[in-house]
Amino acid sequence: MTVPVSDLPSESISSPAILIVDGNCFLRARFDALTRKAKKGIKPGSVQQLFAGIRMYLENLQDKVGAQKSIMLFDLGHSEYRVRLFPDYKGDRPEKSEELLEFLEAGRIYFKNLVRSDPMRWQEMMFNNMEADDIAAFLVSSFAALPNLRLWLVSSDHDWLQLLEGRRVLQVRYSPGCKSSLVWNEKDADEYFGLPCRQWPKLSAFTGDGSDHIPSTGIWPKTARMWLEQYGYSLESIFKHESEAKARENEVRRNFELTNLNGKIAAEKVAPEEAEYLLAWAEA
Structure with missing residues (x-):
């Protein structure tokens, strides 16, 4: 059962711990809220106050969950890997306005400067033509080398739920205004998807995902769930035994x-010395 961050039992707060933050998701939600209020345009001063408010929220969250550090992740352009697979990936979304692009860039600069001023508490990662989702998956995989390190994924994106793992990886799903935040664990994600959360990509492989403009294959969700359970979540077995799936x-x-988020896309971009630095930084 999901619980508000403020109601976390003391045994849930362990050290060491790190926040892995979906920076674009945060910035976009705040931009949308700000533009609804500022009908005559956004004032530069209010933008900086907004960035400072995000920082304050994250620092308060660090204190509440016992985390000493945060890594800010940002999208930079469209996912080259996914667009190559499916050119219409997220194709139903409107182009970002110049005002939004400038806002996102200003946010990235704000947190880049924060990293420079306090590198032991803050880090940031982004790669051209890559989504933050893939970087998060890479970090979850990499930090498995530190089994006592708890990871708090901070995002409202349901795609990140597939990364949850026991007591090691939890997600803080925040409201757009950051006024309330719920903690989800692996069991909560299982209940949300109606199957083990790490198997959700195999279900969406049949049903598609409207939020990212990924089309359905025409196979009913009920049928796909039945096959997945019957064949032990093995796509290969389903293709072998079910002609409709094979087609x-x-x-x-x-x-x-x-x-599917497995970290391999980002792993190709991260130099070995950078990966070693992140592990050392997390342990310090």
Whole structure:
């Protein structure tokens, strides 16, 4: 059962711990809220106050969950990997306005400067043509080398739920105004998807994901769930035994690659010395 951050039992707060923050998700939510209020345009001063408010929220969250450090993740452009697989990936979304692009860039600069001023508490990661989701998956995989380190994923993105793992990886899902934040664990994510959360990409491989404009294969969700349970969540076994799935194999494999987060995409961009630095930074 999800609980507000403020109601976390003391045994849930362990040290060491790190926040892994979906920076674009934060900035976009705040931009939308700000533009609704500022009908005559956004004043530069209010933008800086907003960034400072995000920082304050995250520092308070650090204190509440016992985390000493945060890593800010940002999208930079469209996912080159996913667009190559499916050119219409997220194709139903409107182009970002110049005002939004400037706002996102200002936010990245704000947190980059924060890293420079306090590198032991803050880090940031971004790569051209890569989504923050893939960087988060890389960090979850990499930090498994530190089994006593608890990771708090800070995002309202349901894609990140597939990364939750026991007591090691939890998610803080915040409201757009950051006025209330709920903690989700792996069991909560399992209940949300109606199957083990790490198997969700295999379900969406059949059903698609409307939020990212990933099309359905035409196979009913109920049928896909039945197959997954019957064949032990093995896509290969489903293709082998179910002719209807076999006929759509290429679509299913494509959709799985579009929704599955395993960290490999970001791993190709991270130099070995950078990966070693992150582990040392996390342990320090």
